[in-house]
Amino acid sequence: MEVVGPSLRLRYATALDVPALLELGSDPEVTRFFSWGPYRSASEPAAYVARLAGERERGERLDFLIVGPDDRAIGVTGLSEFSRRDRRAVVGTWLGRAHWGTGANRNAKALIAWLAFAVLGLERLGAYADLENPRSRSALGSLGFVPEGTLRRWHRHGEDVHDVLLYSWLRQEWERSPLAQARVTLRGIPPAAFNSTTDDRPVR
Secondary structure (H helix, E strand, O other), X not given: OEEEOOOOEEEOOOHHXXXXXXXXXXXXXXXXXXXXXXXXXXHHXXXXXXXXXXXXXXXXXXXXXXXXXXXXXXXXXXXXXXXXXXXXXXXEXXXXXXXXXXXXXXXXXXXXXHXXXXXXXXOEEEEEEEOOOHHHHHHHHHHOOEEEEEEEEEEEEOOEEEEEEEEEEEHHHHHOOHXXXXXXXXXXXXXXXXOOOOXXXXXX
């Protein structure tokens, strides 16, 4: 399955993408607020790629590479903490530092939000931002995500435990936003485990 927009495309990662992921994820600034990284060897992104198919099949995580016209990865976005019954998931996105401030985050969020709301039938997207990460907090706010409060001692980074802000974006809010007007197309069929529509068919 691929989600295709005017300038970016979301596709599944393969073993051929390991070198690009290693390059992107070996930057300590990129992974500063993550529970993993920075990558130190190709075995780490290779292990990530290897477990993605099983996570999709089990309905645990639906991750995509963000790629440009040259098909080279510039980052990752995806859905996790998926609840089919409650029609909600959490969205997360990270980009290589060279792509910060370029509009790539906004464009990628337009694609993943369209997939979540228009195809998978979700009614809510959640997101997290570390309290010490003003870039992420500003980006979520500019897209229309609404802050809901602080989750105390929520995210463990080795021996450190961080508080995070919880954000949400509802389907009706997305429908009124400029991001809902993006020209997006779907190639392929979403994994059945992620389809929240009542008749188990994608909503187009």
